[in-house]
Amino acid sequence: MIKIPGIIATLLLTALVAWMGCDLFYRGASGLHAGYLFEAPRNLGRSGGIGPMLASTGIIVGLATLLAALVSLPLAVAYTELAAPAGLRKIVRSALDIGVGVPRIVWGLFGAAFFGGYCGFGFSLLSGVLTLACLLAPIMTTGFITGLEMVENEVREQCAALGVDSWQTAWRQVVPVALPGLTAPLALAAGRGCGDAAALLFTAGVAMQMPSSLFDPGATLSVFVFHLLGTVPGGQNAAYSAAAVLFIITLVIQLAITMLTREERYAQ
């Protein structure tokens, strides 16, 4: 009953991915040339390369992932390893569930007003990094919690029997055992960061120059594609080329997620 429609639906979804990838390369090929990845864009991005955008993407996504990991891991470890009151756990759990669901554009609104306006960072890589870190932290924490909960309780019980304190148990035993399961959320977060346009559009800005410090604005590759399509007349061909590169980055990250997920993959 469900077999035939199921096969058709599976083929449809798989074919769509292939179609998208091939189409982007077919249309974007004319803009790709030696040095495309390193050159500066010319003519408002209609020609030239994507060097500055790749640099901004690397800086923003790299720093935001790092920053998010720095706060997510302690939160996830404290959540799974400490016996907090049930009410408190429920608040944290709900806050995380909501945080995972908060749309990028809403984080963008908040980041633009708080980091850009109130903190005075304006349109800058720093605003972008902080906003993206806020966006990624709940996603990463949820992934870390899943990874830590997979560690068998025996590890904790053996440590307790040996009189090892909770801190040592958590960081010397549980986290190292869980480590393979903790890498997938990192890759997931990096993928979300590379794909984000809505949160970064109003925080890191659409500037196409090579940023020289964290206080300079800089468009990531996603924002660049969105900007080309929305505001630069005749930018569509250049958008195909940049989107093709973005597709490759996504492909690599998604493959990494599939490889890193030890159980069969279901999460995104």
Next chain:
Amino acid sequence: MFRWNRARWFWTGAIGLGLLPILAIFALAIFLFWNAAGAAGQIGPRGLAAAEWLPQQSRYGVVRLLAGTLAVTALALGLAVPVALSAAGYLSLYAGRKVRVAANAAIGLLGGIPSVVIGLWAMTWIVPLFGNSWISASMVLALMIAPTICLLSGAALRLVPADLLEASRALGVGEAIVSRVAFHHARWGILGAVVLGTSRALGEAVAVSMVAGNVVSWPSLTRPIATLTTTLIVELDSAAGLHRDALYLLGCIVLIAISALSVFGRAAQRKAGI
């Protein structure tokens, strides 16, 4: 008496760091509510309940935007759910392990493709056929939420005990009933998957804004449409004063709806043991 040994110091530090993301979520909620309440006070209930959203004339009625959002999301669900659930059903109940892993990887890739890339593809293939319209916007959204729903409900279906299915088969009921048994057993997980997919659809801004046309009007299948999130992304750049606060109000509406859906969806998933 607390003994401030090393473990306690370290845990205090870890909790201090770990509080930051939680605080950020609370800060976001308070910030949006604060600004939204200010805008709501100035616009007044009568102004908000109006159909016209015309910032140039200081008219901020949200009814058409709400109708647009609901229309686009509902049609997207109508398109995505049958495809996603039948794919999940086939992959979880019938496909071999290799096929399942490969297909899940491809479907995960589809879900991970950046909104702008999906939007660009849709501008190339969907907009020439259907124009900037409700149906285009819903097709794009369906494309983006189908992987979420498929993978998450697939996870729920894989938790159905094999002996339950074998017992049904042993009764000779036919595969239609067997899959019904599986879907019934996994209903909470599937419900969670659909609800989380809905919340993702409500929040998506970039790809939809690239194909919807962003004209505030009553929904009509082949005419341009605007949603809460597309209005945000299109107008935020140029908005100031009350207009900006009114946009925060739109963000607040989206946030409330999505928070309710996320909490409910995750609760349903946990009930299913995912």
